[in-house]
Amino acid sequence: MDTSIVVPLHAHSAAALASDAQQPEPRPSDRLASRSRTARKPAAPATHAASRDEVARLQARVRELAAELTRTQEATRRQVAHELHDSVGAELTAARFALAGIETWLPADAPAQCATALATAQRSLDAVTEAAQHAVADLHAPTLDKGIVNALSHWTHSFAARTGLRMSFVCAADARLTRLSADASLAVFRVAQEALNNVAKHARAAGADMRIETTPTHLSIVVSDDGIGIPPHAGQDERQFGLAGMRARCNAFDGELRIAAASARQPRGTTVQARFAWKALLGNASRPRARRTAIRL
Structure with a gap:
């Protein structure tokens, strides 16, 4: 005669409940160790993928901002070069003609210091003109x-x-x-x-x-x-x-x-x-x- 007892899988036997009751309460150190093991579990692949996407998005944004900065710099260079060439260049040319006129109008008995001062001013004007030309060349985009x-x-x-x-x-x-x-x-x-x-x-x-x-x-x-x-x-x-x-x-x-x-x-x-x-x-x-x-x- 079959004397076995069938216990449904979803039910808890009295022996099992008694066994559970006899289990000691976990110590605090055990709980901490369990939490540490849980914390060390590797992140889900989806989390890594999200992080990579975020890094890629930030890198793309850095590139966009850097490109915008360089475009602004080039626009500023063009504007400064235009001002140097047109405005400053015109003033330097006017000053050169004025000095030439003064040299022509000087009387023959003018003090020698006048001619020396004019020559010094002319050299300074030439140096400024050359510096402005080099600046314009550097500011313009190269060929x-x-x-x-x-x-x-x-x-x-x-x-x-x-x-x-x-x-x-x-x-x-x-x-x-x-x-x-x-x-x-x-x-x-x-x-x-x-x-x-x-x-x-x-x-x-x-x-x-x-x-x-x-x-x-x-x-x-x-x-x-x-x-x-x-x-x-x-x-x-x-x-x-x-x-x-x-x-x-x-x-x-x-x-x-x-x-x-x-x-x-x-x-x-x-x-x-x-x-x-x-x-x-x-x-x-x-x-x-x-x-x-x-x-x-």
């Missing part, structure tokens, strides 16, 4: 029809002639450099231009070297000088050295700006490295093997 390498080669040549600095320009022969858009080429050019202008204004250097380097993922502009090194207060006011604008142009193309002061390997000077991501510059482009060639100025 990029023949590519970024050609534009930088010509500009560094004129920079060396104007400043008297020894210059070298070394460029990676990478086919992707010929496929840069106008906006990308302008960003690369402006960063290199600002870096070299800082050398002329602040470094007290005898020479500077500029390199265009490429990797499968990045294009880099590297500018090194043999001057006194970056001032300690440079990071406090980046506007004085144009660093804020340089960073913005790098950020607009998923890049970054690095500044290295003197070190054991480089006892003097400063090195500026501006990196731009190829993916942002070109999209999904092919990645040909790069080789080096040097142009000595």
Whole structure:
């Protein structure tokens, strides 16, 4: 005869209830350990995906703001260049004619100091005119029809002639450099231009070297000088050295700006490295093997 007892799965037997009643109360340390194990559980995949999406959204917003900043800077450059060329240029021309008239009207027995003063004023006026012309040239967007390498080669040549600095320009022969858009080429050019202008204004250097380097993922502009090194207060006011604008142009193309002061390997000077991501510059482009060639100025 079958003597087994069938207990429904949803019911609790008296023995089970008694067993539960005899279980000791969990200690506080056990509860803490249980909570710790629960806290260490890996986050759900959906949470990771949401975090990645948020990071991507923020990075895209940074790129948008950086691009807007560079567009504003270029508009300001055009406006200042226009004012210098038209308004300041016209005033300088008027002053030049006025000085020429005074020199003509001076009597033959005029004191020698008058002629000396006029010559000094003329030299000062010539210096201001030349400085204004250089400023207008720097402010205007460069001609990029023949590519970024050609534009930088010509500009560094004129920079060396104007400043008297020894210059070298070394460029990676990478086919992707010929496929840069106008906006990308302008960003690369402006960063290199600002870096070299800082050398002329602040470094007290005898020479500077500029390199265009490429990797499968990045294009880099590297500018090194043999001057006194970056001032300690440079990071406090980046506007004085144009660093804020340089960073913005790098950020607009998923890049970054690095500044290295003197070190054991480089006892003097400063090195500026501006990196731009190829993916942002070109999209999904092919990645040909790069080789080096040097142009000595």
